[in-house]
Amino acid sequence: MEYKIIAETYSKIESTTKRLEMTDYLVELFHNTPEDVIDKVIYLTQGKLYPDYMGIELGLAEKLAMRGITKATGIKEKTLGEMLKKYGDLGSVAEEAIKKKRQTTLFSFEEEKNLTVEKVYENFEKIAKAEGPGSQDRKIQLLAELLNLAKPIEAKYIVRTVEGKLRLGIADMTILDALSIAYGRTKELRSLVERTYNIHPDLGYIAKKLAKEGIDGVKDIKIELGIPIRAMLAERLPSLEEILAKMGGKAAFEYKYDGMRIQGHVGKDKVWLYSRRLENLTSQFPDVVEALKEAFQGKEGIFDGEAVPVDIHTGELLPFQVVSHRRGRKYEIEKAIEDYPVVLFLFDIIYLDGEDLTSKPYPERRKILERVINPTERVKFAHRIVSSDIGEIREFFNKAIEDGCEGLVAKSIGKESIYRAGAREFLWIKYKRDYKVEMGDTVDLVVVGAFAGKGKRKGTYGALLMAAYNPEKDRFETVCKLGSGFTDEQLAYLPRKFEDLKIENKHPRVWSEMEADYWFVPKVVLEVIGAEITLSPTHTCARDVIEKGTGLAIRFPRFTGRWRDDKSPEEATTTKELIEMYKNQIKKIR
Structure with missing residues (x-):
């Protein structure tokens, strides 16, 4: 398959901010993709x-990519650096560099070989x-080889991808x-594909099954x-009364631990640990691997739980920030285990000895x-x-707070209480402390933009533009400008933190009436606390839901110091959750 087909589709997608148009372009691409390479295209x-x-x-x-462009085109890195300042995107630099090469090089376009998806x-x-x-x-040589074969538009997306x-x-x-x-146009297929994705989150694999075997292959x-x-x-x-009413008058209530969500897979000869974002954490938590192997009494199992840091001297549970020190380590893991030990609290089992539970x-x-774990x-x-x-x-809730937890998770005990992979539903309901003291609960918001700093903050960002996630619309809706709660060190670090996420224009999945000085890919999630949630004519979160022409805003927001690297942007606080928090405030005022 010619790579040019993909590159031209990407160009069309970039030209629109409408999700339906993006979908149409993808459908056309998938129709033009042979079944043997559909996984690679995905x-x-x-x-x-x-x-x-x-x-x-x-x-x-970036420097290695620039060296690859230099090797392919002969254009010096200094010149490429000047072009990068002009375009702000190395993909566009590669596109222009290949154009210049073609203008100055004598070769036959008729003899030119088409670059294939397989080769890329x-x-x-x-x-x-x-x-x-x-x-x-070797990496530079491999990139240069592709660029030597690439047309300008292909070079643009090759460099961006690499x-x-x-x-x-x-999304x-x-x-x-x-x-x-592309493969069915039926509601049955859409719901089936999504459920399959939730239990086997590999879109390339699913697409290939769909292309070769149809709906039966996905099943x-x-x-x-x-x-x-x-x-x-x-x-x-917001209240235990509402939770019980929602769950038919009776429910299970579990501690809501302030730790790291862990999914543990235990096999005969191997254990895998995954984060909520599906990152493989196995090598970072060898102590949890051994502990889970020791506790499990079956042959194969998949478990859901929370890894919580503990004080080795008192046995007390410690906050999330402590276990975050274990993330991303490649060295001194033994010392990290000693300094930041964790306990794995299991609350569910998903699979056992070949059976989907x-x-x-x-x-x-x-x-x-409880039967298979000792x-x-x-x-x-x-x-x-x-x-x-x-x-x-309520007494159990107070004990959970005293023990260092965030609150409780209520769980349905009815026949409908299945494990809904990938879903956020009222089968499980969070109840955290201080829901009843204005905005006593924190929210997790996504950084979508920033405003230039002034005075002491000149040279960094004065505030970040924060958004909640609307899953129905699959977009991020602004809710506040965040400038408080940062240390001087954090403020100085912000430009570096977001450098690789900078984009020229507002992201297609961001709905904002405000014009930020800088726009970012919505990826970074921060924990935020505020004084209250108010109606806002400026922000787009829940626009027109409470009152025509207004959205919701968080008043006096403050960064808690917690970077939610364990959460994807789609797992941030939702528009719906903020609406419920606002309504709860109104109830209290009245």
Whole structure:
């Protein structure tokens, strides 16, 4: 398949901010893609080579990419640097560099070979896997080889992809929509593909099954050990009374631990650990691997739980910031285990010895969990009660706070209480402390833009533009400007933190009436606290829902100091959650 077809599709997608038009372009692309390469086309469109859980990244440093362009075109790096200042995007630099080369080089366009998707993917794989002495030169050579074969528009997207900056504004759900339309146009197929994606989050694999075997092939995809499942998520309500009413008068209440969500896969000879974002954490938590192997009494199992840091001197639970010190480490892991030990609190089992347990009600799953896990000092069950008594539940809640937890998670105990992978529903409901003291609860918001600093903040950002996520519209809606709560060190660090996420114009998935000085790809999530939620004629969060012409805004927002690297932007606080928080405030005032 010619790579030019992909590049031209990307160009069309970049020309629109309308999701339906993006979907139409993808449908056309998938129709023009042979079934043998559909998986590669999907991965490339996602800006990757494999699903996230495999942990293989393509990103090539800017300087190495520039050296690859120089090798292919003969244009000096200094000149390329000047072009980069002009265009602000190395992909556009590559496009112009190839144009100049073609204008000054005598060769026959008739003899020119078409660059294929297969060749691009092959070289990208070699770049991603190149290691050891001479690997940098090898990567440069592989990139230059592609650029020598590329047309200008192809060079643009080759460089953007290899640099990890494709940024088409396409979410996975948009790709799911396009696949469903391209291969079926039925509601059954759309819901089936999404459910399959939730238990096997590999769009390339699903697309190939769909292309070769149709809907029956997708139905054959099951939960598989070593492949993470998208985590089930909780809704929120402001009072225990409302929670009980929602759950039919009785529910299970578990501690809501302030730790790191961990999905553990235990096989006969291997254990895998995954984060909520499906990152492979196995090498970073060898102590949890050994503890889970020791506690498990079956052959194969998949578990859902929370890794919580503990004070080695007192046994007290510590806040999330402590366990975050364990993230991303490649060295001194043994010292990190000693300095930041964790306990894994298990609250669900998803799979056991070849059987998918997601369709079983929660009480059944809990019994199975308690049967196959032998608790140890390092692996325990999430503390819980099953109750319909408000007084008992409130006392349990206070104990959870005293024990260092964020609050409780209420779980349905009815027949409908299946494990809904990837879904946020009222089968699970969060109840955190201080819901009743104005905006006593924190929210997790996405950084979508920034404003230039003035005075003491000149040279950095004066404030960040923050947004909530609207899953129905698949977009990020602004809710506040955030300038308080940062230390001087954090403020100085902000430009570096967001440098690789800078884009020239507002991202297609961002809805903002405000004009920021800088726009970013919506990726970074921060924890924010504020004084209250108010109606706003400026911000777009929940626009027209409460009152015509107004949205919701957080008044006097402050950064808590917590970078939510464990959350994807789609897992940030939703528009719906902010609406409920606002309504709860109104109830209190009245």
